[in-house]
Amino acid sequence: MQNTDGLTPIDRELEAALGGLRVAPATISRNRVMFDAGRASARRRSRLWQGSSCVLTVLLLASVVSRPTPTAPQRPAETVAERKADISPAALSAASTPAIDAEQVRAFRRYLRMRQAVLERGIDALPGSTEIPGSIDPPLTRENLDELLSST
Amino acid sequence: MTETMDAGQLSSWYDAHCDRLVLYARNWLPKESAQDVVQGAFVRLMTQKAAPEDVSAWLFRTVRNAAITRLRRRASRSRRHAGLSAGQLPWFEGRPEDLIDARTAQEVLLTLPAEQREVVLLRIWGQLSLKQIGEIVGRPLTTVHSRYKAALAAIRERMEQSCRTPTD
Numbered sequence: 001m002q003n004t005d006g007l008t009p010i011d012r013e014l015e016a017a018l019g020g021l022r023v024a025p026a027t028i029s030r031n032r033v034m035f036d037a038g039r040a041s042a043r044r045r046s047r048l049w050q051g052s053s054c055v056l057t058v059l060l061l062a063s064v065v066s067r068p069t070p071t072a073p074q075r076p077a078e079t080v081a082e083r084k085a086d087i088s089p090a091a092l093s094a095a096s097t098p099a100i101d102a103e104q105v106r107a108f109r110r111y112l113r114m115r116q117a118v119l120e121r122g123i124d125a126l127p128g129s130t131e132i133p134g135s136i137d138p139p140l141t142r143e144n145l146d147e148l149l150s151s152t
Numbered sequence: 153m154t155e156t157m158d159a160g161q162l163s164s165w166y167d168a169h170c171d172r173l174v175l176y177a178r179n180w181l182p183k184e185s186a187q188d189v190v191q192g193a194f195v196r197l198m199t200q201k202a203a204p205e206d207v208s209a210w211l212f213r214t215v216r217n218a219a220i221t222r223l224r225r226r227a228s229r230s231r232r233h234a235g236l237s238a239g240q241l242p243w244f245e246g247r248p249e250d251l252i253d254a255r256t257a258q259e260v261l262l263t264l265p266a267e268q269r270e271v272v273l274l275r276i277w278g279q280l281s282l283k284q285i286g287e288i289v290g291r292p293l294t295t296v297h298s299r300y301k302a303a304l305a306a307i308r309e310r311m312e313q314s315c316r317t318p319t320d
Contacts, residue, residue: 037198
């Protein structure tokens with residue numbers, strides 16, 4: 001009669017008899033094995049850290065050594081465009097001669113005449129009224145204005 | 153690999169497997185060398201990232217590889233046989249209740265071919281399945297099974313012979 005392992009009952013008996021023998025105990029120091037195993041495990045962990053730190057150090061050194069020299073940022077070439085001033089005569093006269101109101105010109109002329117009269121005749125020359133007789137104003141031009149100013 | 157290991161697990165594995173692993177290693181090596189190999193296997197186990205799925209099979213396989221490697225470094229095959237047969241420390245502790253005499257059993261085991269003896273040691277004292285044994289020795293299940301059966305038959309035959317012609 002055979003079982004599923006193909007072993008006969010006699011084989012089973014022999015198996016059981018052999019299995020009943022107690023194996024001679026090893027004389028390995030249990031503490032020694034545990035110590036060595038623990039040390040090996042710790043060494044493996046420390047090597048992991050050592051390895052990772054070495055890799056990081058190498059990467060750091062490589063990045064420092066191979067760092068490219070900084071280059072100035074590329075700017076477009078600067079061009080100076082000359083701006084020519086408008087020097088046409090019309091523009092010059094417009095810029096140098098501001099527009100003068102006609103009423104202001106008349107008042108200024110009256111003031112200049114009155115000032116001239118006071119200087120010549122004293123305060124008696126001051127009119128009783130605001131109007132100065134004979135004040136028909138010629139047109140005010142640049143030459144007239146210069147003449148008036150130089151006369152004072 | 154299933155889980156990380158700690159000292160408590162290693163201690164339990166040591167208690168469960170140490171003697172059997174030494175017996176297995178003595179298939180190739182004298183006792184002192186066998187113990188060195190087993191010690192190295194436990195140290196190596198602790199350096200694994202995680203515990204093997206089948207710790208027992210892993211330990212036996214590691215011991216086997218280390219023992220064979222150490223054996224190859226040693227002297228020739230004839231010296232190995234001389235080392236195994238002569239001056240062997242007992243493999244088993246003889247007790248009155250044993251059904252088989254421990255010394256006789258050892259002598260009979262030593263007469264077996266090494267590959268048959270290996271299978272017997274793994275099956276009976278290693279308490280491994282034939283499938284596990286096949287994975288350890290790198291042979292198909294049918295080969296392991298036939299080796300085991302042949303070994304049992306040889307043991308039985310030689311035990312009967314030793315019973316018929318008792319030695320003093």
